[in-house]
Amino acid sequence: MDVKLILDLAVYALVGVTALSTVRVAIGPTPEDRLIGLNLAASQVLAILVLLAVRQKQAVYLDVALVYAILGYVGILAIARHLEKEEGS
Amino acid sequence: MTWVAAGFLALGVFFGVVGNFGVLRFPDLYTRLHASAKCSTTTVVSIFIACVLLEGFSALSGRIVVIALFFLLTGPVTAHIIGRRAWMRGVLPWRRRRAL
Numbered sequence: 001m002d003v004k005l006i007l008d009l010a011v012y013a014l015v016g017v018t019a020l021s022t023v024r025v026a027i028g029p030t031p032e033d034r035l036i037g038l039n040l041a042a043s044q045v046l047a048i049l050v051l052l053a054v055r056q057k058q059a060v061y062l063d064v065a066l067v068y069a070i071l072g073y074v075g076i077l078a079i080a081r082h083l084e085k086e087e088g089s
Numbered sequence: 090m091t092w093v094a095a096g097f098l099a100l101g102v103f104f105g106v107v108g109n110f111g112v113l114r115f116p117d118l119y120t121r122l123h124a125s126a127k128c129s130t131t132t133v134v135s136i137f138i139a140c141v142l143l144e145g146f147s148a149l150s151g152r153i154v155v156i157a158l159f160f161l162l163t164g165p166v167t168a169h170i171i172g173r174r175a176w177m178r179g180v181l182p183w184r185r186r187r188a189l
Contacts, residue, residue, distance in 0.1 A: 003091060003143060010098045010136070017105040024112050024121070032118055032175045036125045039167055040112060043129035044105060046160065047136045050153060054140045062152040069156060073163040080170050084177070 007055040011048055018044045031083055035076060042072040090142055097139035104131040117183030118175050126168035133160050 021044065024037030046065055053061030108128020115121045137157040144150040 006091075006095050006098060007143075010102055013102045014105060017102070017109050020109045021112060030118060030175070030180070032171055032178075032180070033121065035171050036112060036118075036121050039171070040108065040125045040129050043133050043160070043164070046156070047101065047105075047133050050137060050140055050156065053149065053153075054144055057149070059149055059152065062149065062156065066152070066156050066159070069159055069163070073167060076167050077170060080174050084174060 004055060007051055011051050011055070014044050014048050014051070018048070035079060039072075039076060042068070042076075046072075094139040094142040097135045097142065101132045101136035101139065104128050104135065108132065118180055119172065119182050122168055122172050122175075126164065130161070130164045133157070133164075 018041050021037055021040045025034050025041070028034040028037060046069055049061050049065035049068065053059065053065065105128065108124050111124025111128065112121050115124055134157060137153050140153050141150045144153070
């Protein structure tokens with residue numbers, strides 16, 4: 001059983017699933033729905049980056065994945081805080 | 090070991106597909122948040138377990154464990170922030186319409 005083939009299949013499946021989850025970002029009725037879609041897409045992109053790192057045997061992808069996780073967390077926090085301020089004023 | 094890793098990868102892809110269908114199909118913000126939070130955490134953790142099993146004991150797998158711990162910390166916090174913001178804004182939970 002070829003390891004690279006399995007990893008490729010998983011990466012293709014996750015790319016399709018991420019494209020599916022951006023539909024909610026596009027059609028979400030409220031800003032929170034868009035945030036939910038964004039959170040889901042960010043977690044799947046994180047999984048894709050880790051799979052690529054294991055497939056290519058390069059640790060650079062893992063650094064990118066760590067920074068992406070941190071920036072996604074801080075970004076969603078900042079967007080939620082910004083919406084809250086806009087609501088309160 | 091490769092078969093176990095392939096099983097975990099298939100589990101991760103399955104949870105991703107199920108979570109996306111939940112986010113697309115559920116009627117309400119809170120139910121969508123439920124589907125999104127659970128399925129994103131299980132997807133990421135099972136795929137990371139598969140990667141660690143494929144990689145063995147090396148520098149790559151150590152970093153993968155660190156990223157998994159960080160994701161396990163921040164995923165529920167993000168879901169809680171989104172849900173709390175929606176609750177503060179006054180979004181009411183969905184109820185099944187029932188004949189009185």
